[in-house]
Amino acid sequence: MMVSSLVELTVDLAALRHNYLLLRRRLSPGVKLLAVVKADAYGHGLVPAARTLAAAGAEYLGVASLEEGLALRQAGLALPILLLMGIVPPEAQAAVAADLEVVLYRQDVAQALEEAARSLGKQARAHLKVDTGMGRLGLRPPEIAPFLDSLRKSPQLEILGLISHLAMADVADKTYTRKQLQEFLALLATARGQGWELPLSHIANSAALVDLPEAHFGMVRPGISLYGSPPAPGLPWGAALQPVMSFATQVLQMKSLPPGSSISYGCTYTTRDWCVLAVLPVGYSNGYPRLLSNRGEVLIRGRRAPIRGRVCMNLTMVEVSHLPDVAPGERVTLMGADGGQRLTADELAAWAETISYDIYCSLGSANPQRFVGA
Ligand SMILES: Cc1ncc(COP(=O)(O)O)c(C=O)c1O
Secondary structure, eight states: OOOOOSSEEEEEHHHHHHHHHHHHTTSOTTOEEEEEOHHHHHHTOHHHHHHHHHHHTOSEEEESSHHHHHHHHHTTOOSOEEETTOOOGGGHHHHHHTTEEEEEOOHHHHHHHHHHHHHHTSOEEEEEEBOSSSOSSSBOHHHHHHHHHHGGGOTTEEEEEEEOOOSSTTSSOOHHHHHHHHHHHHHHHHHHHTTOOOOOOEEEOHHHHHHOGGGOTTEEOOOTTTTTOOSSTTOTTGGGSOOOEEEEEEOOEEEEEOTTOEESGGGOEEOSSOEEEEEESOOGGGTOOGGGTTTOEEEETTEEEEBOSOOOSSOEEEEOTTSTTOOTTOEEEEEEEETTEEEOHHHHHHHTTSOHHHHHHHHHHHSOEEEEOO
16 A cells, blocks of 8 residues: 655755756865765755765765764765764774764874774874864864874874864854964964875865855865755855755645634634635644744745644644635645745745754654655
């Protein structure tokens, strides 16, 4: 028996390829591109996304965890893979055995990598993380030189470069970003002065890739732009990116409610006139944010229909009084294009007081992904 899902999360791998090629064209020859596919490729499906990006020409893949790195190796992906969150010491053996490169910021991890490399008769590879102003993972700048010094006794641990992350690359005022860049450049100069080659240093996320060529160094690390969302509003050529994920459902039930009727938990919406309502089989258990209650919109027949009342665990109601004869089974676009209209992840994110990244991860992790355009 065929079991069909009432929700449809579609990942368009042709759009992913398109976005990759668009970004690639912004890079000088020789600059590598590390495609960030962490968190199940921002909810788009780790292995299919990684395969598509590798086939398109990405030189590196970036994941969050050892588990994701191993999953890519098991799927047969042979290109360099960087574990962006680094590892803890017990993971060193598996990381080195699978030729996974590691973001490094802990002395005990450096030792574990050296020991694993020795026992396996291999070279361990790491990118040394410096916190130039993100206030997140990484060594503070004054700690870099002593850390590098301590690594001179670890001949089987190769440091490929410095890595840092930008906190404000998505805003128009680049003052803070330039300060981070200056710090990064100064550290690179010092380390090179001390004899470290550091052939592959990198700091640029999508916003810096698009907006700040001087931040490209040897490699860039885009994530969100690959998935089709402009890294910041108003950035040049953001509109040429194609959204990769779309989300749709169908009408489960139709009903007409008289004036003065309440809709959904808490009776937060009361009809003023007769209201034609479509009940949709989607809710926050599908990663559809509850904050869309009384705020969000969906597309039916290429027209917008507003959400009435609270989004429930499995159900959401939308008003279709302006659309004649909507029937059960009719297609409803929750994110994506229908007719000339489009609902973007950014639009959903604005209603839900969050960012497109969060929308993609929530929808992608809660629903089966269907891949097209391979
Ligand atoms: C270390 C690191 N590099 C690169 C990226 C990609 O950033 P973006 O998705 O904004 O391009 C991320 C994403 O969070 C990250 O954590």
